[in-house]
Amino acid sequence: MVLDPQRWLELRRFRGLYESGAMSLREIAKETGLNRRTVTKYLVGEAPVAPPKRTAEGRQRRVVDEVAPLIDAMLRTEILLKASVIHERLAAEYGVAINYQRVKIYLQEARPRIAEALGISPGELAGLHRRFEVVPGAQAQVDWGDEGKILAHVGIPKVYSFHMTLSYSRDPFCCFTTSQDLASFFDCHRQAFVHFGGVPMTIVYDRTKTVVRRHVAPGEAVPLYPEAVAFAGHYDFDIDVLAAYRPTGKGRVERQVLIVRDHVLAGRAFSSIEEMNAAFSAWVPLRRAKVHGTHGEIIGQRAVRDHAALRPLPRTPYVVAQRHLRHVGKDCLVAFDANLYSVPARRVRPRQLVEIRATKSQISLHSTVPDAGGTTLLAIHPRAVGRGARVVDERHWDGLPKGDNRRVTTGDVLPLPRHERPLGAEAGPLQALLNRAAAANVEVGRRPLSVYDELTGTRPFTTNRTTKESS
Template structure:
């Protein structure tokens, strides 16, 4: 194709300098007929050519891709598919081209739809190693325990090495926030000097003018434990912590889309997998400022500049609750059992991400695995043993005793067939606080093996186990006295003693 500059050059050589067409052909390398065609035009005309048609492997999939992009417009930002996800979906449909074609088409399509290109400008940030980390939450969805659940994912990212850590939780409450920091600092191997946050409610009680903040007392206690200084962004200025904001978007496309395709038996299994994925990403991703180094390599240097990581902050949330007449405390529409000795008392509930501790007079009296479902009751049958001693009849239909260990269940079913069996079973259960659960289970199993178990049999076996006679061997008695002549077992001595007394002599009349 000939351009305007070449055409002007041809006209100057022929019309001004008087060069023949053959000489012009030699100098420009253009065909003689092409030169003649343009010289026949009496005036300078800008060349116009038909638009070039480029054949691409994406041509057969553009309509499908445009439909997907249009459908994503009606979804929330969190639910919109990334270009990488769209590329993978097209690949499953038979597309064999590259990722760049798909990305370019999607970018042009979105620009055409919006009518303008985003021209927001930002100042690039740079942090020294060990200086700061940024924290943020994102809302994601995954299949956990057979149900599709909404999860709150904590993102913690070092600003220097760009190492990041992800942990999923049911909520964004204080105990989850504190646990996320403890896990991240343990993974990083230390604590930076500063932490950068937005104005989340678990950290800021009140936003003042400018940078003034009323910081939450429990959050400030956590920062004092780890010795880092918290800093908060201006309101609605998420770009001030753009490193972690970008991390939320990147991890959604690089890690979380894999989590959506799997079924997780529990939250612990999901978090274990996230930990493996984070460490694997450190070894694969290049550092943005030092492209020849991986994130894991820079993290090793940053760990030398981090503050030592102390023991995890005891980040529980404490609430008060009154124990009901059935020895239950209510929390978030669930009920948990406590020892019956504390009925009608006000106790303290210490909430952790994975458990619930019940405290009375600074002593932990009960502990349960925490549940975020609703309308459930969690019993520990040992909490009701002291009450059963006074009310043994409740054993027959007592809800807490449905969770008895299998040996005790079998023993109970046998004992309750007889009159007074409930009282006997209560005596067996009363031995648990005295001797411990494991010895009682062993005694119950031994009694069941005999074929005719009874309460006296269990208690007798338990006493022998406690005394150390479970082996059946005679134990040696240690004494400071020693015998020079060991006594011999001689049954004939008994007959000789009888012969001395005439009344007991053989053949004597009564």
Template sequence: MLKDEEFFMLLDLAREQELATGKVNISLLSRETGYDRKTIARHLSLDQPSKHPQTRNKPSKLDPFKPYIQERLNNYPRLSRVRLLEEIQNLGYDGGPTILGDFIRQIRPNITIPAEIRYETKPGEMMQCDWLEYPYETADGSRKKVYGLSMVLGYSRMRYVEFFPHQGLPALLKGHLGAFEYFGGVTEMILYDNLRSVVLNRKYPSTSSEFHPLFADFRDHFGFTSRLCRLGRAKTKGKVERAIHYIKDNLLYGRMFHSIEDLNLQARTWLNCVNGKVHGTTHEIPFDRLVRENLRPFSSYKPYLLKRKESRKVSKDCYISLYGNSYSVPWKFAGRRVDAYIHENHVSIHADGTEICTHILLNRRNERSKKKEHFEGLYKEILGLSSNGAKKERVNKPAIDQHSVETRDLAEYDVFAEEGRV
């Protein structure tokens, strides 16, 4: 005998079948619910739930998998029904999602979700972008973080995520290229939070803000408009916020991976799966709606090279300025022109075609990367002393106050070197 709620659920499923196909398929209902065909036929013939006592308990298709489900929820309480269904299907479960959902509700309370207003965008109009970070434990027990760039197409709800060991500007641009290739095109506009790798100085309206030069170069190459969500209003980009929660709960939560490369391979399989399922808001499959996005084809753009070359003159204090940050250069190159090659996560500085130093790429502003060895020997050179202590003539001296040199002890320059004042 079915309980009252089970009886009415069965009636709803039968009505849905009849509306969709014009008839009720008892065998299909049996596969979806796990109930015997005779039980289903008997209850569909009733006008109200049966009050006869149940004479026997028929085993459910879900029974062999209940210990596994219970253990997974004990360890990861927020695992979704969709995720658990995929896992037990891989273990041999051939029943439907309904009895799984009923069992999950019995052992886990529902989570209340606050109401919010949804803003819809036209096809090809907007893409939303934001970072997520996720802590994980390595094989040796240490704790690390992985960073994911999440991007969502506003109209079709196509989702994309790519993971990196950091969330600097090079990773941001590389993630964009991956998303453009996966989606097959570029929208008219992309909405961002106030990311430090995107905007240096926010202004009103947001399109008048001072954007990072490398980001602006990338944006202009693909011809999209960059907009910033309102300060304190993260819900302005609610689509990508919801996607981030979904990525954390459905992709990352309880999943094992051996490296970021391994995680990205699993993420691509996951993306193809979720973008091929009916979306809860649009009630359509994102892949199907993607056809109507009318994106500007990614293949129509010239390739964008993440490696950039900039020419700079080394200042008298032995630094070059690059995108608002300073990088030290060996002191013998003061006053000369050098070439700076910006790679994914580092800067390589060359003189006369030869690399003279490298630095980790700085992603903020007004930061300084100094290497102590770039100033070794400078202080004796300032005093005009050779390695053996003899006076010598030198060319291309870094700027100093000659009067102060004559009255200062060498020990003072050691102090200056430690304080970064040269």
């Protein structure tokens, strides 16, 4: 064994202790962590007087050294990237055939080094829970994942991941969305049922507000959201709500959230929701080819039995719609979910109550009272993405005055119809004043100033006028 210079210098410090008899070779080997033969070679035999020099030509190159820059780049993107994920991506994306253990051993050295360079100290939290097993097709577990601002650079402020896992096989489903509302939640269910090819007998939820209408004390019956009950009845599955603060009751899907985050999202950049969904679909075959550490079978083979036991899908899908009452504004716009939608001006009035029925992709507005034909539908719009948008059909504003069509006249106006003309004796002086051109032709009586002086009392009446009034 050839020591590197640092270990050689460390071992040389024990030569004096060995020659004086203060320490034995066994004690020195235990202290330095070296093999006893190596210690004997350098302390008893003819040891070199200078530390050995390791040349690049004499050093045996490892296979992992060729892909070390790739591994380091992955770790700089996500320091907690797992060895299995790196090994998987090296084979799938770069065509590198390397032993998994070599990658794992290299990470033991590379991860602390890169973490120190980035100023990160990775940690891991472990917990304990009781394990349980189910029969094929009996149960699925559902959970949300918050993926944060992964698409903020394209104007999408928040992205969420919906997860459903079949409990028997651990076969996964995931899709990404920009909202956690009722319509999006159950639309993700429909996608999961199509992905699995059927419906499980029971689905396990935590106390999410799209399933549980309100929280109650322990031991009391949990009130469910009416649309959730209707959806479960249509697809023929039972709703199982966990007790409060029991996340391990759906540990299979909790674990899947982390697996998808590590294997699909970590260290990658995306530009759309569709691109994220495509990345998950491309990863599913790799996941199904794995041997699961708990049940010891290939996930895909066990999933075949799981899928065969699922209940069939109904012929028609159930479209979940949120229903809300909102007032119509003076601008014929209705506010919902921080966005504005237009309604026909000729069919509504200000402050009128209308009903909003919102699905994941569509907003329909209905009157609370049917018209003469028995219909209530006022307008249909595509659902806006984000907040602060205005979705307007310009035809809804037909007949409303605009702010850009005001006119100011300073000269003669156009002649009015004959029955509205104020000109002439029959028009009268008051009506003539309503028209500027006519007002210019009105004769104004002229009086001497003495008349106004006598009325205001500023000058005494003349003798002639006083005599005339007294007579």
